[in-house]
Amino acid sequence: MVARPQWEWHLHDAEGRLLERPVSPIFTTQYDAEVWLGEHWRALSEQGVVDARLVHEGRQASPTVQLPSLA
Known part of the structure; x- marks a missing residue:
């Protein structure tokens, strides 16, 4: 069995605070994420x-992305 990377x-x-919802899917490539x-x-x-x-x-792989507020 080949282990696939998880993003x-x-x-x-x-x-x-880390939110419980919404939840991110798990991706096999950084591009897809x-x-x-x-x-x-x-x-x-x-x-x-x-x-x-x-x-x-389990490790942060890129800089934090700030999401613009729509309010």
Whole structure:
């Protein structure tokens, strides 16, 4: 069995707390994770997500992404 890399977004609120919902899917490539965020950032922002941190195998893999507020 081949282990596939896992990428996921950790989504945080304005206080910096990791949100339980919404939940990021698990991705097998960084590209797929970044495309997903690009397609869903508006809905995530509406749900209270202020920033997203891409995590690969348990470690932050890129700078934190600030989501614009739609309010």
